[in-house]
Amino acid sequence: MPRSEFISSAASSSIRSTPNARCSASPAERDGAVNPEVAAAMATGALRTSHADIAIAITGFCGPREGREEVGLVYIGAADADAVRVMDFHFGDIGRRNVLDQAVAAALQIMIDAAS
Secondary structure (H helix, E strand, C coil), X not given: CCCCCEEEEEECCXXXXXXXXXXXXXXXXXXXXXCHHHHHHHHXXXXXXXXXXXEEEEEECCCCCCCCCCXXXXXXXXXXXXXXXXXXXXXXXXXXXXXXXXXXXHHHHHHHHXXX
C-alpha cells in the first residue's frame, strides 16, 4: 500500500470555516454549512490542494439546537482520486462533546477503510 497523507477538515455552521478547505461558499450560502454538498466540496478542495491520497471533511450540528437544526446530524465527505462520497450520521442530541467524538471516530474509520 502506498504511503498516504491524510487531510481532515472540520466546519462549524459558520461559513467562515470553508476557506481553509478551499471550498466555494455558494453551497454553504445557499443551504447552510451543514449539508452534503458542503462536505463533498470541502473534501474535494482539501484533496485538490494537498499531496494527500485521501481527504476527509466533517460538517455537522453539535448543539445546542437553533431553529430547525437536527442536533447530532453530521455529514462526512471522503474524496480520493476515484470518487467523492458523503455519508450522513444521526448521532442524536447526545451532547456537544459526544457528537464531536462520534464524528471523529466515524471519520477515522472511513479513512482506515479507504486506505485498506
